[in-house]
Amino acid sequence: MITCSAPAKVYLFGEHAVVYNESAICCAVNMRTRVNIEYSENIVIKSSLGTTGIDYEIHPYVSAVVEKIRKKSPCRGVSISIESDIPVGSGLGSSAAVVVATICAFNNLLKLGMDKESIASFGHSIEKEIQGAASATDTYVSTMGGTIEVPKRRHLKNPLCNLIIGNTNVFSSTGQLVAKVASLKSIYPEIITPILSTIGKTSLRGEGLLENEDYRALGELMDVNQGLLEAIGVGCDELSRLIHSSRAAGAFGAKITGAGGGGCMLALADNENIDAISREIKNAGGIPIITGVTDSGVRVD
Ligand code: MEV
Known part of the structure:
Protein backbone atom coordinates (compact mmCIF):
# COMPACT_ATOMS: atom_id res chain seq x y z
CA MET A 1 0.00 0.00 0.00
CA ILE A 2 1.26 3.49 -0.88
CA THR A 3 -0.09 6.71 0.65
CA CYS A 4 0.54 10.10 -0.93
CA SER A 5 -0.81 13.47 0.10
CA ALA A 6 -1.01 16.96 -1.39
CA PRO A 7 -1.95 20.35 0.10
CA ALA A 8 -4.71 22.91 -0.50
CA LYS A 9 -3.81 26.39 -1.73
CA VAL A 10 -4.94 29.99 -1.29
CA TYR A 11 -4.47 33.00 -3.54
CA LEU A 12 -2.93 36.09 -1.91
CA PHE A 13 -3.51 37.81 -5.28
CA GLY A 14 -4.48 37.16 -8.84
CA GLU A 15 -7.23 34.53 -9.23
CA HIS A 16 -9.10 34.87 -12.53
CA ALA A 17 -6.45 37.27 -13.87
CA VAL A 18 -4.03 34.32 -13.95
CA VAL A 19 -6.29 32.61 -16.52
CA TYR A 20 -5.24 35.49 -18.86
CA ASN A 21 -1.55 35.09 -18.03
CA GLU A 22 -1.43 37.91 -15.47
CA SER A 23 0.64 37.48 -12.32
CA ALA A 24 -0.76 35.75 -9.22
CA ILE A 25 0.69 34.72 -5.83
CA CYS A 26 -0.44 31.46 -4.23
CA CYS A 27 0.49 29.66 -1.04
CA ALA A 28 0.16 25.94 -0.33
CA VAL A 29 -1.53 25.62 3.08
CA ASN A 30 -1.64 23.06 5.88
CA MET A 31 -4.76 21.12 4.82
CA ARG A 32 -4.16 17.93 2.86
CA THR A 33 -5.83 15.24 0.76
CA ARG A 34 -4.45 11.74 1.33
CA VAL A 35 -4.72 8.98 -1.28
CA ASN A 36 -4.01 5.30 -0.45
CA ILE A 37 -3.48 2.90 -3.33
CA GLU A 38 -2.96 -0.85 -3.50
CA TYR A 39 -3.34 -3.62 -6.07
CA SER A 40 -6.71 -5.32 -6.17
CA GLU A 41 -8.87 -7.44 -8.50
CA ASN A 42 -10.96 -4.50 -9.81
CA ILE A 43 -10.87 -0.71 -9.89
CA VAL A 44 -12.35 0.54 -6.60
CA ILE A 45 -12.47 4.24 -5.63
CA LYS A 46 -13.56 5.04 -2.06
CA SER A 47 -14.16 8.47 -0.55
CA SER A 48 -16.68 10.24 1.67
CA LEU A 49 -18.81 10.53 -1.52
CA GLY A 50 -19.19 6.75 -1.80
CA THR A 51 -17.51 3.63 -3.22
CA THR A 52 -17.44 3.32 -7.00
CA GLY A 53 -15.51 1.91 -9.94
CA ILE A 54 -14.60 4.32 -12.75
CA ASP A 55 -17.38 6.87 -12.26
CA TYR A 56 -17.27 10.34 -13.84
CA GLU A 57 -20.30 11.52 -11.82
CA ILE A 58 -19.00 10.76 -8.33
CA HIS A 59 -15.22 10.58 -8.77
CA PRO A 60 -14.49 12.43 -12.04
CA TYR A 61 -10.90 13.48 -11.31
CA VAL A 62 -9.68 10.15 -9.92
CA SER A 63 -11.50 8.23 -12.68
CA ALA A 64 -9.75 10.34 -15.32
CA VAL A 65 -6.34 9.77 -13.70
CA VAL A 66 -6.93 5.98 -13.49
CA GLU A 67 -8.00 5.73 -17.15
CA LYS A 68 -5.08 7.83 -18.43
CA ILE A 69 -2.50 5.93 -16.36
CA ARG A 70 -3.86 2.54 -17.45
CA LYS A 71 -3.55 3.59 -21.09
CA LYS A 72 0.13 4.45 -20.56
CA SER A 73 0.97 1.62 -18.24
CA PRO A 74 -1.50 -1.27 -18.23
CA CYS A 75 -1.99 -2.72 -14.75
CA ARG A 76 -4.55 -4.97 -13.10
CA GLY A 77 -7.06 -3.47 -10.68
CA VAL A 78 -6.27 -1.01 -7.95
CA SER A 79 -8.13 0.03 -4.84
CA ILE A 80 -7.87 3.74 -4.12
CA SER A 81 -9.13 5.37 -0.97
CA ILE A 82 -9.26 9.10 -0.43
CA GLU A 83 -9.65 11.17 2.67
CA SER A 84 -9.34 14.90 2.83
CA ASP A 85 -9.25 17.93 5.12
CA ILE A 86 -10.04 20.16 2.11
CA PRO A 87 -13.71 21.09 1.60
CA VAL A 88 -14.87 20.31 -1.97
CA GLY A 89 -15.94 23.16 -4.29
CA SER A 90 -14.64 25.79 -1.89
CA GLY A 91 -11.86 27.41 -3.95
CA LEU A 92 -9.08 25.77 -1.93
CA GLY A 93 -7.94 23.50 -4.75
CA SER A 94 -9.50 20.23 -3.55
CA SER A 95 -9.59 18.83 -7.09
CA ALA A 96 -5.94 19.72 -7.77
CA ALA A 97 -4.88 18.10 -4.48
CA VAL A 98 -6.71 14.83 -5.18
CA VAL A 99 -5.40 14.74 -8.75
CA VAL A 100 -1.73 15.25 -7.88
CA ALA A 101 -1.87 12.95 -4.82
CA THR A 102 -3.44 10.20 -7.00
CA ILE A 103 -0.82 10.64 -9.74
CA CYS A 104 1.95 10.55 -7.13
CA ALA A 105 0.47 7.36 -5.64
CA PHE A 106 0.40 5.65 -9.08
CA ASN A 107 3.89 6.97 -9.80
CA ASN A 108 5.21 5.15 -6.74
CA LEU A 109 3.09 1.99 -7.06
CA LEU A 110 3.92 1.45 -10.74
CA LYS A 111 7.42 3.00 -10.59
CA LEU A 112 6.60 5.37 -13.46
CA GLY A 113 9.60 7.62 -12.79
CA MET A 114 7.69 10.92 -13.03
CA ASP A 115 9.38 13.97 -11.48
CA LYS A 116 7.38 16.75 -9.79
CA GLU A 117 7.23 18.85 -12.98
CA SER A 118 5.65 15.90 -14.84
CA ILE A 119 3.18 15.24 -11.99
CA ALA A 120 2.10 18.90 -12.08
CA SER A 121 1.66 19.02 -15.84
CA PHE A 122 -0.15 15.66 -15.99
CA GLY A 123 -2.38 16.98 -13.18
CA HIS A 124 -3.14 20.11 -15.16
CA SER A 125 -4.17 18.06 -18.23
CA ILE A 126 -6.65 16.14 -16.02
CA GLU A 127 -8.11 19.35 -14.52
CA LYS A 128 -8.54 20.79 -18.02
CA GLU A 129 -10.24 17.64 -19.26
CA ILE A 130 -12.78 17.56 -16.40
CA GLN A 131 -13.24 21.27 -15.74
CA GLY A 132 -12.78 22.89 -19.14
CA ALA A 133 -10.76 26.11 -18.71
CA ALA A 134 -8.29 25.84 -15.83
CA SER A 135 -4.92 27.46 -15.32
CA ALA A 136 -2.00 25.27 -14.29
CA THR A 137 -1.75 27.18 -10.98
CA ASP A 138 -3.66 24.90 -8.60
CA THR A 139 -1.93 21.69 -9.67
CA TYR A 140 1.50 23.37 -9.73
CA VAL A 141 1.21 24.88 -6.23
CA SER A 142 -0.23 21.69 -4.74
CA THR A 143 2.67 19.72 -6.28
CA MET A 144 5.48 22.08 -5.27
CA GLY A 145 4.29 23.60 -1.94
CA GLY A 146 5.43 26.98 -0.56
CA THR A 147 4.59 30.44 -1.92
CA ILE A 148 4.76 30.74 -5.68
CA GLU A 149 4.36 33.50 -8.23
CA VAL A 150 2.70 32.30 -11.41
CA PRO A 151 2.91 32.18 -14.40
CA LYS A 152 6.72 32.53 -14.01
CA ARG A 153 6.73 29.91 -11.24
CA ARG A 154 9.14 31.74 -8.95
CA HIS A 155 9.30 30.67 -5.28
CA LEU A 156 8.75 33.66 -2.96
CA LYS A 157 9.19 34.17 0.79
CA ASN A 158 6.32 32.62 2.76
C1 MEV B 1 -9.51 28.86 -9.10
O1 MEV B 1 -8.93 28.32 -7.91
C2 MEV B 1 -8.66 29.97 -9.65
C3 MEV B 1 -9.11 30.58 -10.99
O2 MEV B 1 -8.14 31.58 -11.32
C4 MEV B 1 -9.20 29.56 -12.09
C5 MEV B 1 -7.86 28.98 -12.50
O3 MEV B 1 -6.80 29.59 -12.28
O4 MEV B 1 -7.90 27.89 -13.10
C6 MEV B 1 -10.44 31.25 -10.84
Missing part, protein backbone atom coordinates in the same frame (compact mmCIF):
# COMPACT_ATOMS: atom_id res chain seq x y z
CA PRO A 159 4.07 35.09 4.63
CA LEU A 160 5.08 34.89 8.31
CA CYS A 161 1.70 36.06 9.61
CA ASN A 162 -1.53 34.11 10.12
CA LEU A 163 -3.82 33.06 7.29
CA ILE A 164 -7.47 32.74 8.29
CA ILE A 165 -9.82 31.13 5.81
CA GLY A 166 -13.57 31.71 6.05
CA ASN A 167 -15.67 29.08 4.30
CA THR A 168 -19.16 30.25 3.25
CA ASN A 169 -20.14 26.61 2.68
CA VAL A 170 -21.77 27.77 -0.56
CA PHE A 171 -20.69 25.45 -3.40
CA SER A 172 -19.02 27.25 -6.27
CA SER A 173 -18.10 25.93 -9.69
CA THR A 174 -14.71 27.18 -10.94
CA GLY A 175 -15.65 26.30 -14.53
CA GLN A 176 -18.84 28.39 -14.43
CA LEU A 177 -17.13 31.40 -12.82
CA VAL A 178 -14.23 31.33 -15.28
CA ALA A 179 -16.83 31.20 -18.09
CA LYS A 180 -18.71 34.14 -16.54
CA VAL A 181 -15.56 36.31 -16.53
CA ALA A 182 -14.78 35.23 -20.12
CA SER A 183 -18.25 36.27 -21.20
CA LEU A 184 -18.00 39.70 -19.50
CA LYS A 185 -14.58 40.16 -21.10
CA SER A 186 -15.90 39.37 -24.55
CA ILE A 187 -18.82 41.83 -24.16
CA TYR A 188 -16.78 44.65 -22.52
CA PRO A 189 -13.15 43.98 -23.51
CA GLU A 190 -12.02 47.60 -23.08
CA ILE A 191 -13.29 47.59 -19.47
CA ILE A 192 -12.62 44.05 -18.23
CA THR A 193 -9.14 43.57 -19.76
CA PRO A 194 -7.63 46.53 -17.84
CA ILE A 195 -9.26 45.30 -14.61
CA LEU A 196 -7.61 41.89 -15.05
CA SER A 197 -4.31 43.57 -15.81
CA THR A 198 -4.64 45.73 -12.66
CA ILE A 199 -5.26 42.57 -10.62
CA GLY A 200 -1.95 41.27 -12.05
CA LYS A 201 -0.28 44.51 -10.91
CA THR A 202 -1.53 44.08 -7.32
CA SER A 203 0.25 40.72 -7.38
CA LEU A 204 3.50 42.22 -8.74
CA ARG A 205 3.46 44.99 -6.08
CA GLY A 206 2.57 42.39 -3.46
CA GLU A 207 5.83 40.50 -4.11
CA GLY A 208 8.01 43.30 -2.70
CA LEU A 209 5.73 43.67 0.32
CA LEU A 210 5.97 39.94 1.03
CA GLU A 211 9.76 40.14 0.78
CA ASN A 212 9.80 43.09 3.27
CA GLU A 213 7.25 41.37 5.56
CA ASP A 214 5.02 44.46 5.29
CA TYR A 215 1.73 42.68 6.01
CA ARG A 216 -0.23 45.87 6.65
CA ALA A 217 0.43 47.09 3.08
CA LEU A 218 -0.04 43.56 1.71
CA GLY A 219 -3.48 43.49 3.36
CA GLU A 220 -4.32 46.89 1.90
CA LEU A 221 -3.53 45.60 -1.60
CA MET A 222 -5.58 42.44 -0.95
CA ASP A 223 -8.52 44.76 -0.24
CA VAL A 224 -7.88 46.51 -3.58
CA ASN A 225 -7.74 43.11 -5.31
CA GLN A 226 -11.10 42.25 -3.69
CA GLY A 227 -12.69 45.40 -5.15
CA LEU A 228 -11.49 44.35 -8.60
CA LEU A 229 -12.85 40.80 -8.14
CA GLU A 230 -16.24 42.33 -7.26
CA ALA A 231 -16.01 44.38 -10.45
CA ILE A 232 -15.66 41.24 -12.60
CA GLY A 233 -18.71 39.69 -10.97
CA VAL A 234 -17.29 36.87 -8.83
CA GLY A 235 -18.35 38.19 -5.41
CA CYS A 236 -21.47 37.15 -3.51
CA ASP A 237 -23.30 38.32 -0.36
CA GLU A 238 -22.05 35.47 1.82
CA LEU A 239 -18.39 36.19 0.91
CA SER A 240 -18.84 39.95 1.39
CA ARG A 241 -20.21 39.40 4.91
CA LEU A 242 -17.19 37.33 5.93
CA ILE A 243 -14.72 39.72 4.29
CA HIS A 244 -16.20 42.84 5.93
CA SER A 245 -16.45 41.15 9.34
CA SER A 246 -12.79 40.07 9.15
CA ARG A 247 -11.65 43.58 8.29
CA ALA A 248 -13.75 45.05 11.11
CA ALA A 249 -12.15 42.55 13.53
CA GLY A 250 -8.66 43.81 12.66
CA ALA A 251 -7.46 41.79 9.65
CA PHE A 252 -4.63 43.39 7.65
CA GLY A 253 -6.78 42.69 4.60
CA ALA A 254 -9.35 40.20 3.32
CA LYS A 255 -10.47 38.93 -0.06
CA ILE A 256 -11.93 36.00 -1.95
CA THR A 257 -9.57 33.10 -2.48
CA GLY A 258 -10.20 30.94 -5.55
CA ALA A 259 -13.00 31.28 -8.02
CA GLY A 260 -15.49 33.15 -5.77
CA GLY A 261 -19.29 32.98 -6.14
CA GLY A 262 -19.27 31.10 -2.79
CA GLY A 263 -16.40 29.03 -1.49
CA CYS A 264 -13.83 30.74 0.70
CA MET A 265 -12.31 34.08 1.63
CA LEU A 266 -8.87 34.71 3.08
CA ALA A 267 -7.83 37.17 5.80
CA LEU A 268 -4.27 38.06 6.80
CA ALA A 269 -3.78 38.76 10.50
CA ASP A 270 -1.30 39.10 13.35
CA ASN A 271 -1.52 36.93 16.47
CA GLU A 272 -3.59 39.40 18.50
CA ASN A 273 -6.48 39.43 16.05
CA ILE A 274 -6.90 35.73 15.19
CA ASP A 275 -9.53 34.97 17.82
CA ALA A 276 -11.63 38.06 17.08
CA ILE A 277 -11.51 37.41 13.32
CA SER A 278 -12.47 33.74 13.74
CA ARG A 279 -15.34 34.72 16.03
CA GLU A 280 -16.62 37.35 13.58
CA ILE A 281 -16.40 34.94 10.63
CA LYS A 282 -18.54 32.51 12.66
CA ASN A 283 -21.01 35.26 13.64
CA ALA A 284 -21.31 36.21 9.96
CA GLY A 285 -22.32 32.63 9.06
CA GLY A 286 -18.94 31.21 7.96
CA ILE A 287 -16.61 28.46 9.13
CA PRO A 288 -13.20 29.83 10.18
CA ILE A 289 -10.04 27.81 9.51
CA ILE A 290 -6.77 29.11 10.96
CA THR A 291 -3.91 27.86 8.85
CA GLY A 292 -0.40 28.59 7.65
CA VAL A 293 1.80 28.00 4.64
CA THR A 294 3.40 24.59 4.08
CA ASP A 295 6.56 24.00 2.05
CA SER A 296 5.54 20.39 1.66
CA GLY A 297 3.92 19.84 -1.74
CA VAL A 298 2.85 16.41 -2.94
CA ARG A 299 4.70 13.68 -1.04
CA VAL A 300 4.76 10.02 -0.11
CA ASP A 301 3.58 9.76 3.51
Whole structure:
Protein backbone atom coordinates (compact mmCIF):
# COMPACT_ATOMS: atom_id res chain seq x y z
CA MET A 1 0.00 0.00 0.00
CA ILE A 2 1.26 3.49 -0.88
CA THR A 3 -0.09 6.71 0.65
CA CYS A 4 0.54 10.10 -0.93
CA SER A 5 -0.81 13.47 0.10
CA ALA A 6 -1.01 16.96 -1.39
CA PRO A 7 -1.95 20.35 0.10
CA ALA A 8 -4.71 22.91 -0.50
CA LYS A 9 -3.81 26.39 -1.73
CA VAL A 10 -4.94 29.99 -1.29
CA TYR A 11 -4.47 33.00 -3.54
CA LEU A 12 -2.93 36.09 -1.91
CA PHE A 13 -3.51 37.81 -5.28
CA GLY A 14 -4.48 37.16 -8.84
CA GLU A 15 -7.23 34.53 -9.23
CA HIS A 16 -9.10 34.87 -12.53
CA ALA A 17 -6.45 37.27 -13.87
CA VAL A 18 -4.03 34.32 -13.95
CA VAL A 19 -6.29 32.61 -16.52
CA TYR A 20 -5.24 35.49 -18.86
CA ASN A 21 -1.55 35.09 -18.03
CA GLU A 22 -1.43 37.91 -15.47
CA SER A 23 0.64 37.48 -12.32
CA ALA A 24 -0.76 35.75 -9.22
CA ILE A 25 0.69 34.72 -5.83
CA CYS A 26 -0.44 31.46 -4.23
CA CYS A 27 0.49 29.66 -1.04
CA ALA A 28 0.16 25.94 -0.33
CA VAL A 29 -1.53 25.62 3.08
CA ASN A 30 -1.64 23.06 5.88
CA MET A 31 -4.76 21.12 4.82
CA ARG A 32 -4.16 17.93 2.86
CA THR A 33 -5.83 15.24 0.76
CA ARG A 34 -4.45 11.74 1.33
CA VAL A 35 -4.72 8.98 -1.28
CA ASN A 36 -4.01 5.30 -0.45
CA ILE A 37 -3.48 2.90 -3.33
CA GLU A 38 -2.96 -0.85 -3.50
CA TYR A 39 -3.34 -3.62 -6.07
CA SER A 40 -6.71 -5.32 -6.17
CA GLU A 41 -8.87 -7.44 -8.50
CA ASN A 42 -10.96 -4.50 -9.81
CA ILE A 43 -10.87 -0.71 -9.89
CA VAL A 44 -12.35 0.54 -6.60
CA ILE A 45 -12.47 4.24 -5.63
CA LYS A 46 -13.56 5.04 -2.06
CA SER A 47 -14.16 8.47 -0.55
CA SER A 48 -16.68 10.24 1.67
CA LEU A 49 -18.81 10.53 -1.52
CA GLY A 50 -19.19 6.75 -1.80
CA THR A 51 -17.51 3.63 -3.22
CA THR A 52 -17.44 3.32 -7.00
CA GLY A 53 -15.51 1.91 -9.94
CA ILE A 54 -14.60 4.32 -12.75
CA ASP A 55 -17.38 6.87 -12.26
CA TYR A 56 -17.27 10.34 -13.84
CA GLU A 57 -20.30 11.52 -11.82
CA ILE A 58 -19.00 10.76 -8.33
CA HIS A 59 -15.22 10.58 -8.77
CA PRO A 60 -14.49 12.43 -12.04
CA TYR A 61 -10.90 13.48 -11.31
CA VAL A 62 -9.68 10.15 -9.92
CA SER A 63 -11.50 8.23 -12.68
CA ALA A 64 -9.75 10.34 -15.32
CA VAL A 65 -6.34 9.77 -13.70
CA VAL A 66 -6.93 5.98 -13.49
CA GLU A 67 -8.00 5.73 -17.15
CA LYS A 68 -5.08 7.83 -18.43
CA ILE A 69 -2.50 5.93 -16.36
CA ARG A 70 -3.86 2.54 -17.45
CA LYS A 71 -3.55 3.59 -21.09
CA LYS A 72 0.13 4.45 -20.56
CA SER A 73 0.97 1.62 -18.24
CA PRO A 74 -1.50 -1.27 -18.23
CA CYS A 75 -1.99 -2.72 -14.75
CA ARG A 76 -4.55 -4.97 -13.10
CA GLY A 77 -7.06 -3.47 -10.68
CA VAL A 78 -6.27 -1.01 -7.95
CA SER A 79 -8.13 0.03 -4.84
CA ILE A 80 -7.87 3.74 -4.12
CA SER A 81 -9.13 5.37 -0.97
CA ILE A 82 -9.26 9.10 -0.43
CA GLU A 83 -9.65 11.17 2.67
CA SER A 84 -9.34 14.90 2.83
CA ASP A 85 -9.25 17.93 5.12
CA ILE A 86 -10.04 20.16 2.11
CA PRO A 87 -13.71 21.09 1.60
CA VAL A 88 -14.87 20.31 -1.97
CA GLY A 89 -15.94 23.16 -4.29
CA SER A 90 -14.64 25.79 -1.89
CA GLY A 91 -11.86 27.41 -3.95
CA LEU A 92 -9.08 25.77 -1.93
CA GLY A 93 -7.94 23.50 -4.75
CA SER A 94 -9.50 20.23 -3.55
CA SER A 95 -9.59 18.83 -7.09
CA ALA A 96 -5.94 19.72 -7.77
CA ALA A 97 -4.88 18.10 -4.48
CA VAL A 98 -6.71 14.83 -5.18
CA VAL A 99 -5.40 14.74 -8.75
CA VAL A 100 -1.73 15.25 -7.88
CA ALA A 101 -1.87 12.95 -4.82
CA THR A 102 -3.44 10.20 -7.00
CA ILE A 103 -0.82 10.64 -9.74
CA CYS A 104 1.95 10.55 -7.13
CA ALA A 105 0.47 7.36 -5.64
CA PHE A 106 0.40 5.65 -9.08
CA ASN A 107 3.89 6.97 -9.80
CA ASN A 108 5.21 5.15 -6.74
CA LEU A 109 3.09 1.99 -7.06
CA LEU A 110 3.92 1.45 -10.74
CA LYS A 111 7.42 3.00 -10.59
CA LEU A 112 6.60 5.37 -13.46
CA GLY A 113 9.60 7.62 -12.79
CA MET A 114 7.69 10.92 -13.03
CA ASP A 115 9.38 13.97 -11.48
CA LYS A 116 7.38 16.75 -9.79
CA GLU A 117 7.23 18.85 -12.98
CA SER A 118 5.65 15.90 -14.84
CA ILE A 119 3.18 15.24 -11.99
CA ALA A 120 2.10 18.90 -12.08
CA SER A 121 1.66 19.02 -15.84
CA PHE A 122 -0.15 15.66 -15.99
CA GLY A 123 -2.38 16.98 -13.18
CA HIS A 124 -3.14 20.11 -15.16
CA SER A 125 -4.17 18.06 -18.23
CA ILE A 126 -6.65 16.14 -16.02
CA GLU A 127 -8.11 19.35 -14.52
CA LYS A 128 -8.54 20.79 -18.02
CA GLU A 129 -10.24 17.64 -19.26
CA ILE A 130 -12.78 17.56 -16.40
CA GLN A 131 -13.24 21.27 -15.74
CA GLY A 132 -12.78 22.89 -19.14
CA ALA A 133 -10.76 26.11 -18.71
CA ALA A 134 -8.29 25.84 -15.83
CA SER A 135 -4.92 27.46 -15.32
CA ALA A 136 -2.00 25.27 -14.29
CA THR A 137 -1.75 27.18 -10.98
CA ASP A 138 -3.66 24.90 -8.60
CA THR A 139 -1.93 21.69 -9.67
CA TYR A 140 1.50 23.37 -9.73
CA VAL A 141 1.21 24.88 -6.23
CA SER A 142 -0.23 21.69 -4.74
CA THR A 143 2.67 19.72 -6.28
CA MET A 144 5.48 22.08 -5.27
CA GLY A 145 4.29 23.60 -1.94
CA GLY A 146 5.43 26.98 -0.56
CA THR A 147 4.59 30.44 -1.92
CA ILE A 148 4.76 30.74 -5.68
CA GLU A 149 4.36 33.50 -8.23
CA VAL A 150 2.70 32.30 -11.41
CA PRO A 151 2.91 32.18 -14.40
CA LYS A 152 6.72 32.53 -14.01
CA ARG A 153 6.73 29.91 -11.24
CA ARG A 154 9.14 31.74 -8.95
CA HIS A 155 9.30 30.67 -5.28
CA LEU A 156 8.75 33.66 -2.96
CA LYS A 157 9.19 34.17 0.79
CA ASN A 158 6.32 32.62 2.76
CA PRO A 159 4.07 35.09 4.63
CA LEU A 160 5.08 34.89 8.31
CA CYS A 161 1.70 36.06 9.61
CA ASN A 162 -1.53 34.11 10.12
CA LEU A 163 -3.82 33.06 7.29
CA ILE A 164 -7.47 32.74 8.29
CA ILE A 165 -9.82 31.13 5.81
CA GLY A 166 -13.57 31.71 6.05
CA ASN A 167 -15.67 29.08 4.30
CA THR A 168 -19.16 30.25 3.25
CA ASN A 169 -20.14 26.61 2.68
CA VAL A 170 -21.77 27.77 -0.56
CA PHE A 171 -20.69 25.45 -3.40
CA SER A 172 -19.02 27.25 -6.27
CA SER A 173 -18.10 25.93 -9.69
CA THR A 174 -14.71 27.18 -10.94
CA GLY A 175 -15.65 26.30 -14.53
CA GLN A 176 -18.84 28.39 -14.43
CA LEU A 177 -17.13 31.40 -12.82
CA VAL A 178 -14.23 31.33 -15.28
CA ALA A 179 -16.83 31.20 -18.09
CA LYS A 180 -18.71 34.14 -16.54
CA VAL A 181 -15.56 36.31 -16.53
CA ALA A 182 -14.78 35.23 -20.12
CA SER A 183 -18.25 36.27 -21.20
CA LEU A 184 -18.00 39.70 -19.50
CA LYS A 185 -14.58 40.16 -21.10
CA SER A 186 -15.90 39.37 -24.55
CA ILE A 187 -18.82 41.83 -24.16
CA TYR A 188 -16.78 44.65 -22.52
CA PRO A 189 -13.15 43.98 -23.51
CA GLU A 190 -12.02 47.60 -23.08
CA ILE A 191 -13.29 47.59 -19.47
CA ILE A 192 -12.62 44.05 -18.23
CA THR A 193 -9.14 43.57 -19.76
CA PRO A 194 -7.63 46.53 -17.84
CA ILE A 195 -9.26 45.30 -14.61
CA LEU A 196 -7.61 41.89 -15.05
CA SER A 197 -4.31 43.57 -15.81
CA THR A 198 -4.64 45.73 -12.66
CA ILE A 199 -5.26 42.57 -10.62
CA GLY A 200 -1.95 41.27 -12.05
CA LYS A 201 -0.28 44.51 -10.91
CA THR A 202 -1.53 44.08 -7.32
CA SER A 203 0.25 40.72 -7.38
CA LEU A 204 3.50 42.22 -8.74
CA ARG A 205 3.46 44.99 -6.08
CA GLY A 206 2.57 42.39 -3.46
CA GLU A 207 5.83 40.50 -4.11
CA GLY A 208 8.01 43.30 -2.70
CA LEU A 209 5.73 43.67 0.32
CA LEU A 210 5.97 39.94 1.03
CA GLU A 211 9.76 40.14 0.78
CA ASN A 212 9.80 43.09 3.27
CA GLU A 213 7.25 41.37 5.56
CA ASP A 214 5.02 44.46 5.29
CA TYR A 215 1.73 42.68 6.01
CA ARG A 216 -0.23 45.87 6.65
CA ALA A 217 0.43 47.09 3.08
CA LEU A 218 -0.04 43.56 1.71
CA GLY A 219 -3.48 43.49 3.36
CA GLU A 220 -4.32 46.89 1.90
CA LEU A 221 -3.53 45.60 -1.60
CA MET A 222 -5.58 42.44 -0.95
CA ASP A 223 -8.52 44.76 -0.24
CA VAL A 224 -7.88 46.51 -3.58
CA ASN A 225 -7.74 43.11 -5.31
CA GLN A 226 -11.10 42.25 -3.69
CA GLY A 227 -12.69 45.40 -5.15
CA LEU A 228 -11.49 44.35 -8.60
CA LEU A 229 -12.85 40.80 -8.14
CA GLU A 230 -16.24 42.33 -7.26
CA ALA A 231 -16.01 44.38 -10.45
CA ILE A 232 -15.66 41.24 -12.60
CA GLY A 233 -18.71 39.69 -10.97
CA VAL A 234 -17.29 36.87 -8.83
CA GLY A 235 -18.35 38.19 -5.41
CA CYS A 236 -21.47 37.15 -3.51
CA ASP A 237 -23.30 38.32 -0.36
CA GLU A 238 -22.05 35.47 1.82
CA LEU A 239 -18.39 36.19 0.91
CA SER A 240 -18.84 39.95 1.39
CA ARG A 241 -20.21 39.40 4.91
CA LEU A 242 -17.19 37.33 5.93
CA ILE A 243 -14.72 39.72 4.29
CA HIS A 244 -16.20 42.84 5.93
CA SER A 245 -16.45 41.15 9.34
CA SER A 246 -12.79 40.07 9.15
CA ARG A 247 -11.65 43.58 8.29
CA ALA A 248 -13.75 45.05 11.11
CA ALA A 249 -12.15 42.55 13.53
CA GLY A 250 -8.66 43.81 12.66
CA ALA A 251 -7.46 41.79 9.65
CA PHE A 252 -4.63 43.39 7.65
CA GLY A 253 -6.78 42.69 4.60
CA ALA A 254 -9.35 40.20 3.32
CA LYS A 255 -10.47 38.93 -0.06
CA ILE A 256 -11.93 36.00 -1.95
CA THR A 257 -9.57 33.10 -2.48
CA GLY A 258 -10.20 30.94 -5.55
CA ALA A 259 -13.00 31.28 -8.02
CA GLY A 260 -15.49 33.15 -5.77
CA GLY A 261 -19.29 32.98 -6.14
CA GLY A 262 -19.27 31.10 -2.79
CA GLY A 263 -16.40 29.03 -1.49
CA CYS A 264 -13.83 30.74 0.70
CA MET A 265 -12.31 34.08 1.63
CA LEU A 266 -8.87 34.71 3.08
CA ALA A 267 -7.83 37.17 5.80
CA LEU A 268 -4.27 38.06 6.80
CA ALA A 269 -3.78 38.76 10.50
CA ASP A 270 -1.30 39.10 13.35
CA ASN A 271 -1.52 36.93 16.47
CA GLU A 272 -3.59 39.40 18.50
CA ASN A 273 -6.48 39.43 16.05
CA ILE A 274 -6.90 35.73 15.19
CA ASP A 275 -9.53 34.97 17.82
CA ALA A 276 -11.63 38.06 17.08
CA ILE A 277 -11.51 37.41 13.32
CA SER A 278 -12.47 33.74 13.74
CA ARG A 279 -15.34 34.72 16.03
CA GLU A 280 -16.62 37.35 13.58
CA ILE A 281 -16.40 34.94 10.63
CA LYS A 282 -18.54 32.51 12.66
CA ASN A 283 -21.01 35.26 13.64
CA ALA A 284 -21.31 36.21 9.96
CA GLY A 285 -22.32 32.63 9.06
CA GLY A 286 -18.94 31.21 7.96
CA ILE A 287 -16.61 28.46 9.13
CA PRO A 288 -13.20 29.83 10.18
CA ILE A 289 -10.04 27.81 9.51
CA ILE A 290 -6.77 29.11 10.96
CA THR A 291 -3.91 27.86 8.85
CA GLY A 292 -0.40 28.59 7.65
CA VAL A 293 1.80 28.00 4.64
CA THR A 294 3.40 24.59 4.08
CA ASP A 295 6.56 24.00 2.05
CA SER A 296 5.54 20.39 1.66
CA GLY A 297 3.92 19.84 -1.74
CA VAL A 298 2.85 16.41 -2.94
CA ARG A 299 4.70 13.68 -1.04
CA VAL A 300 4.76 10.02 -0.11
CA ASP A 301 3.58 9.76 3.51
C1 MEV B 1 -9.51 28.86 -9.10
O1 MEV B 1 -8.93 28.32 -7.91
C2 MEV B 1 -8.66 29.97 -9.65
C3 MEV B 1 -9.11 30.58 -10.99
O2 MEV B 1 -8.14 31.58 -11.32
C4 MEV B 1 -9.20 29.56 -12.09
C5 MEV B 1 -7.86 28.98 -12.50
O3 MEV B 1 -6.80 29.59 -12.28
O4 MEV B 1 -7.90 27.89 -13.10
C6 MEV B 1 -10.44 31.25 -10.84
